[in-house]
Every structure is written in C-alpha cells, then in structure tokens.
Amino acid sequence: MTTTPISTSDTELPAGPGATASNKTKSPKKSKSSASGHRSPWFGRSLLAPVLAFFIALNVIPTVWMIGLGFYKYTLNLGDPRYVGTDNFTDIFTDQELWGAFSRTLIFMVSAVGIEVSLGAAIGFLFWGSSKMPGRRLALTLMFAPMVMAPIASGQFWKLIYEPSFGVINDLLGKVGVDPISFLTDPDWAFRAVLFVDVWMWTPFMILMTLAALGSVPSAELEAAEIDRLNSFERIRYVIWPNGKFILMLGVLLRTIDAFKTTDLVQTMTEGGPGDSTEFVGFALFRQAFNSLNLGYSSAVALVLLIIAIAFTSIYLYVLNLSRSK
Amino acid sequence: MTKPMTAPTRRSGKDTAKTAGYYSLLWVVAILFFLPILWIVMAAFKSNTAILNTDYLFTPTLDNIKSVFDRPNVTSQFISSLYLSIGSVILAVAVSFPAAYAFSRWKFAYTDFLMFLLLSTRMVPAAAAIVPMLLMFNLFGLRNPFGFFLLYTSFSIPFSVWILKGFIDGVSERFDETAMVNGASRLHVMFKVVLPQVKPGLVAAFIFNLIFVWNEYLFNFSIGSEGVRNVPYGIANGLVDSGGNVDWGFLAAMSSLYLIVPMLMIFLFQRYLLVGMTFGTVRGDV
Numbered sequence: 001m002t003t004t005p006i007s008t009s010d011t012e013l014p015a016g017p018g019a020t021a022s023n024k025t026k027s028p029k030k031s032k033s034s035a036s037g038h039r040s041p042w043f044g045r046s047l048l049a050p051v052l053a054f055f056i057a058l059n060v061i062p063t064v065w066m067i068g069l070g071f072y073k074y075t076l077n078l079g080d081p082r083y084v085g086t087d088n089f090t091d092i093f094t095d096q097e098l099w100g101a102f103s104r105t106l107i108f109m110v111s112a113v114g115i116e117v118s119l120g121a122a123i124g125f126l127f128w129g130s131s132k133m134p135g136r137r138l139a140l141t142l143m144f145a146p147m148v149m150a151p152i153a154s155g156q157f158w159k160l161i162y163e164p165s166f167g168v169i170n171d172l173l174g175k176v177g178v179d180p181i182s183f184l185t186d187p188d189w190a191f192r193a194v195l196f197v198d199v200w201m202w203t204p205f206m207i208l209m210t211l212a213a214l215g216s217v218p219s220a221e222l223e224a225a226e227i228d229r230l231n232s233f234e235r236i237r238y239v240i241w242p243n244g245k246f247i248l249m250l251g252v253l254l255r256t257i258d259a260f261k262t263t264d265l266v267q268t269m270t271e272g273g274p275g276d277s278t279e280f281v282g283f284a285l286f287r288q289a290f291n292s293l294n295l296g297y298s299s300a301v302a303l304v305l306l307i308i309a310i311a312f313t314s315i316y317l318y319v320l321n322l323s324r325s326k
Numbered sequence: 327m328t329k330p331m332t333a334p335t336r337r338s339g340k341d342t343a344k345t346a347g348y349y350s351l352l353w354v355v356a357i358l359f360f361l362p363i364l365w366i367v368m369a370a371f372k373s374n375t376a377i378l379n380t381d382y383l384f385t386p387t388l389d390n391i392k393s394v395f396d397r398p399n400v401t402s403q404f405i406s407s408l409y410l411s412i413g414s415v416i417l418a419v420a421v422s423f424p425a426a427y428a429f430s431r432w433k434f435a436y437t438d439f440l441m442f443l444l445l446s447t448r449m450v451p452a453a454a455a456i457v458p459m460l461l462m463f464n465l466f467g468l469r470n471p472f473g474f475f476l477l478y479t480s481f482s483i484p485f486s487v488w489i490l491k492g493f494i495d496g497v498s499e500r501f502d503e504t505a506m507v508n509g510a511s512r513l514h515v516m517f518k519v520v521l522p523q524v525k526p527g528l529v530a531a532f533i534f535n536l537i538f539v540w541n542e543y544l545f546n547f548s549i550g551s552e553g554v555r556n557v558p559y560g561i562a563n564g565l566v567d568s569g570g571n572v573d574w575g576f577l578a579a580m581s582s583l584y585l586i587v588p589m590l591m592i593f594l595f596q597r598y599l600l601v602g603m604t605f606g607t608v609r610g611d612v
Binding site for chain 2: 041043044045047048050051052054055057058059061062063065066069123126127130133134135136137138139140141142143144145146147148149150151152153154156157158160161166167168171200203204208211212215254257261263264268281282283285286288289290295298299301302303305306309310313314317
C-alpha cells in the first residue's frame with residue numbers, strides 16, 4: 001500500500017473522454033481481440049460482481065432487515081411482529097442495564113486493547129532480530145496457539161483453571177500459602193479474570209501485527225539509521241513508526257472492534273455474572289435475542305451499536321489516513 | 327532491548343553468552359503463552375480424577391481420545407469443520423482476487439468507500455447479525471451445508487479483499503501494460519502475470535480466514551442444523567454429560583485434536599502469516 005507508486009500514465013481512468021483518447025493512442029496492436037474489454041470500466045465492475053453479490057445477499061439484506069425489525073415489537077413465538085414506530089429506540093435511551101453494560105464494555109475494551117497493544121509491541125520488538133534463533137518457528141507457533149484455540153474451549157478450560165477448589169492457579173497459590181480465590185464468582189475478581197484470558201488470547205495477535213509492521217521497514221533505512229548512530233528512541237520515531245504504523249494501527253482497530261463485541265468468552269466463563277460485573281453489550285444483546293427472544297428490541301440495540309462502531313471506525317480511519325498521506 | 331533494534335542480520339558470534347540468554351528469554355516468553363494450552367493438552371491424556379486432583383504427574387491414558395470418537399456425530403462434526411472452512415475460504419479467496427484486482431487497477435471513485443463498507447461487516451455485533459440471518463435462512467431454507475458454505479464465504483471476503491489489494495498494489499502496473507501492449511487480454515494479465523506474483527498474499531488470506539472460520543461458534547450454534555454442526559458446536563454441546571457434570575476429559579481431548587490443524591498451518595505457513603499482515607509491503611526481515 002505504501003510501496004512507491006510506480007506512476008503510470010492515467011490509462012486506467014474509469015471513464016471520460018481522456019480514457020477513450022488514451023485507449024486509441026496506447027493500444028494500436030490489440031485491436032483484434034477483446035479490445036473493448038481491456039480498459040472498459042464495465043469489465044472492471046464485472047470483476048467486482050461476485051464479491052458484491054455475496055455482500056448484498058449476506059450483509060446488506062440482513063442489515064436492512066435488522067434495521068426494519070428495529071421498528072417492530074417482535075417476540076418469537078408470541079405472534080406476529082407489530083409495528084411500534086420508534087418505541088424501541090426511545091426505550092434504549094432509558095435502558096439502565098444496557099448503558100451499564102455499555103460503559104462496562106468500554107472499560108473492558110480500553111483495558112484489553114491497551115494491555116494487548118503494549119505487551120504485544122514489547123514482545124514483538126523482543127522477537128525482532130531473532131531470525132537465527134534455534135527453533136524460532138516452533139517458538140512462534142507455540143506462542144500463537146492461544147489465538148487459534150477455539151474460544152469456546154479455552155473459555156471452558158479457563159473456568160477449570162480458575163476453579164477455587166481444584167483449579168491449577170489456586171493449587172499453586174495454596175502452595176505458597178495464599179487462600180483460594182473464587183476468580184469467576186467473586187465480583188471483585190470476575191472482570192479482571194475475564195480480562196486476563198482475553199489478554200492471554202489476543203496478545204499473540206498484536207505480537208504478530210508488530211512483527212509484520214517491523215517487517216515492513218526497509219532494511220536500507222535501518223542500515224542508514226545505524227550509520228547515523230540513531231538511538232533506539234530515534235529509530236522508533238523516525239524509521240520504524242513511519243513505515244510500520246499503518247499495519248500496527250490496523251491491528252489496533254481490529255482488536256478494538258473485536259473487544260467491543262466480546263461475547264463467547266463471557267458466555268462460557270461467567271454468563272455475565274456474578275451480578276452484572278461481566279455483562280458486556282455483545283452478550284447482553286445475545287441474551288435479549290436468544291433467551292428473551294426479543295427480536296425487535298435487540299435489533300434496535302444492534303443498530304445503535306453498529307452506528308457507534310461505524311462512527312468510531314470512520315473517525316479512526318480518517319485520522320489514520322491523514323497521518324498516512326503525510 | 328537495544329540489541330534487537332539493530333538490523334536483524336547483524337548478530338556476530340562474539341557475545342555468544344548474551345545471545346544465548348536472549349534466545350532463552352524468547353523461549354521463556356513463548357512458553358508462558360503456551361502453558362495454558364499445554365495444561366489442556368495434558369488433560370487430554372489424564373483420567374477425569376487426575377484432572378480434578380490437579381495432578382502434575384500422571385500416567386498418560388488414551389481413554390479420552392478414544393472415547394471422543396465413540397460419541398455419535400463427532401466424526402461428522404470434524405468433517406463439517408474441514409469442508410465448511412476449507413471450501414468456503416477457497417471460494418472467498420477466489421472471488422476476492424478479481425475484486426481486489428479491479429479495486430487496485432481501475433481506481434474507481436468509490437473504491438475507498440466500498441473497501442470500508444466491506445470492513446464494516448466486521449463491526450456488526452454477531453448476536454445482532456444472527457437475528458435477521460436466522461429469519462432469512464428460515465425463509466429461504468438455507469439452514470443447511472450450502473447456506474453455511476455461503477455464510478462463511480461472506481465472512482472471509484472482506485479480509486481477503488483487503489489483503490489481496492495490498493499485494494496487488496505492490497505489483498507495478500507496468501507488468502499489466504507491457505503484457506497488454508503485447509496483445510495479452512486482461513484476463514491473461516490477471517491470472518498469468520499478476521496472480522503468480524501475489525501468491526504469498528493468496529496463502530496469507532487463506533490461512534487468516536481459515537483460522538477465523540475454523541473456530542466459528544455463535545452462528546453454528548444459533549442457526550445451524552444437522553449437517554453443518556462443526557467441532558466448536560460439538561465441544562459446547564457434548565460438554566455436560568447426562569448426570570450434569572462437565573466431562574473435562576472429553577473437552578480436553580476434543581479441543582486438543584481440533585487444535586492440530588491450525589497449529590500445523592501456523593507452523594508450515596508461518597512466513598505467509600507474518601507477510602500477510604503487511605498487506606504486501608514487506609521490505610525487511612519478518
């Protein structure tokens with residue numbers, strides 16, 4: 001993306017008089033075969049068709065459907081949907097539980113992403129330059145394992161690891177004389193315990209992104225930095241950051257979106273409890289839809305969340321783009 | 327920390343002790359992350375009593391692994407997992423490549439917007455997407471392997487397009503022009519000139535999406551039916567035995583077996599995994 005754009009003459013302009021002109025001047029030879037298809041914008045658009053078909057059928061239609069449902073009162077098994085206008089949306093504003101879950105999710109998201117990014121960047125840096133390390137491939141494979149284990153399975157197993165009477169953590173704590181801690185049923189601990197598992201699971205992803213970002217730094221620039229005797233801070237500031245930031249920030253974005261949606265960890269480990277200490281919006285929504293079967297209201301909530309997420313991402317990408325085109 | 331800051335290949339043999347210490351530190355970090363997984367894999371070879379007694383030393387048994395396959399449906403769950411994820415990701419990469427090529431070469435005015443729209447599908451909370459999807463799948467009778475094949479393909483498309491566009495942007499348009507001046511068709515350029523140069527991108531897109539689809543649970547659980555049940559569903563569903571107790575041995579054995587494929591992928595295609603995330607801008611040592 002940031003590779004030097006080999007600027008070609010604007011032969012690929014989609015349409016307009018210029019396009020036809022350059023078509024004539026530049027391609028005298030290929031007149032015999034499929035000449036019209038070469039530069040026609042319609043050929044380009046047709047290449048997008050399969051992806052767009054999938055996108056419309058499985059993303060646009062369900063989303064429009066969801067928006068529509070938001071205006072209905074529709075509880076599965078309780079008769080037909082009934083149009084209620086914007087009632088669902090006004091209900092959202094006064095839904096204390098939901099906004100509690102929302103702010104809890106934000107705290108979770110900021111802590112999880114903050115820890116994962118700093119830890120991931122630190123470890124990524126640590127691994128940078130270890131290409132001659134014996135068994136490096138195996139070490140990285142083992143380190144990436146947490147992110148490919150099925151979350152549903154790791155969530156369950158962490159429950160066992162955290163278990164007060166026969167979990168391994170409390171067993172080890174007991175050996176150094178610490179009283180058992182009910183990590184998942186103690187309101188003081190549950191949030192941190194879930195956060196810890198999320199960090200364990202997704203820090204490897206940020207390590208991966210950091211390594212990729214570092215890999216996109218041209219070795220020539222690093223050598224120049226060495227000749228100029230830049231210190232570590234200057235190297236990060238002037239050589240690494242300008243090259244690697246796009247990838248790194250994309251990693252942060254993906255993690256942020258996913259942390260905001262955290263559902264399966266909570267579902268397997270705490271089911272939102274104890275009390276509501278780990279009730280996050282993703283899971284609250286899941287409960288509304290599938291336990292209460294409250295499809296209209298949950299669709300309205302989903303729409304509000306989607307708008308928040310899109311607004312956040314647009315601002316984020318906008319800022320990222322600004323700094324990228326520097 | 328200053329050591330790894332130097333160019334990756336600059337390491338001389340002089341300070342071997344320091345190097346050994348550095349490598350050991352890296353190994354320790356890697357193993358710390360792996361420990362909980364190791365604990366799960368160990369449990370796969372323990373009896374349920376040993377698991378609940380938190381035994382560190384134990385006589386390994388293959389009972390858990392054997393009994394996994396004694397359960398009904400487990401084999402079919404493994405098969406569904408395999409063909410649903412591999413098939414759908416291959417289809418996703420196949421349709422994403424032409425689109426990424428078009429985005430890269432035609433520079434439509436709406437490219438950025440469309441690319442963003444594609445990514446935005448990731449922002450819909452899964453639980454929210456499930457509701458309309460359930461109604462739609464019910465309506466069109468799609469709660470079958472075919473429907474899930476399409477669903478998982480649509481999951482994998484956005485990221486594939488993003489990765490591939492990055493890689494194709496890195497292939498100079500001069501290649502296209504030279505070939506076309508010499509009479510090649512656009513399709514020939516796409517598949518014979520550009521495609522071979524972005525193979526790492528194709529592999530990267532494949533691996534990444536495979537890992538995501540491999541562990542997909544919410545949709546499978548909520549709107550799946552017989553025939554599309556994958557292993558994550560099987561794990562959740564078979565967890566509690568008839569007496570209401572969690573069968574930890576089963577959980578450990580099944581999830582450890584299920585981990586083999588993605589771990590092998592990471593080991594074998596690690597280069598591509600690292601390169602893939604650079605969206606084609608690799609220049610240094612990954």
